[in-house]
Amino acid sequence: MTMKSRIAAAIAVAAVALTAGVASAQNWQGAPTYGNVRLAAGFQPDPYNVQLVAGGPIDSRAALGAACPGFIANNPDFDLYWTAGNTGLPLVISANSNADTTLVVRTPNGEWLCEDDGGFNGMNPGLRIDNPQTGLYDIWVGTYSQGNAPAVLSISELTSN
Structure with a gap:
């Protein structure tokens, strides 16, 4: 292997290592x-609710950055395949639990959204996505502290549930 080939290989390995950080933190394809x-858009009945257990072993701050508090599972808790429309309504993703819960959402364009305590009932998370695009939304419901807790995931176009 020539020196030029070794340098090119080292650069390629470094590039893969740098870009793998966030994507490998959660198995969004799982x-x-x-x-x-x-x-x-316009679905009924609204909201669509899913009972689940929030939490997991992954520290989402370590995996996704300081703006993403909580502990989540590796695979998504729930996948939403969304078809946008002309309703002008937002997509609202929230969770409700007796525990302090968090949300992590991977949008169709690969953006990671995180939320804690911005929901409708104290320590519950809620994300409002204006002009939501068509595609797959991977959703994790986490717990602020390590541990698991029963929770209800809500998907809505209403600004409060």
Whole structure:
């Protein structure tokens, strides 16, 4: 192997290592633990609710950065296949639990959204996505502290549930 080839290989390995950080933190392509649904703008009944157990072994701050507090599972808890429409309504993803819960959502364009305590009932998370795009939303419901807790994931177009 020539010196030029070795340098090129080292650069390629470094590039892969740098870009693998966030993507490898969660297996967004993994099978969702609590299933999936296909919803389109204007869906009924609204909200669509899923009972699940929040939490997991992964520290989402370490995996995704300081803006993503909590502990989540490796695979998504739930997958939402969304079809956008002309309703002008936002997509609202929230969780409700007696425990302090968090949300992590991977949007169709690969953006990671994180939320803690911005929901509708104290220590519950809620994300409002204006002009949501069509595609797959991978959703994790975490717990702020290590441990698991029963929770309800809600998907809505209403600004409060």
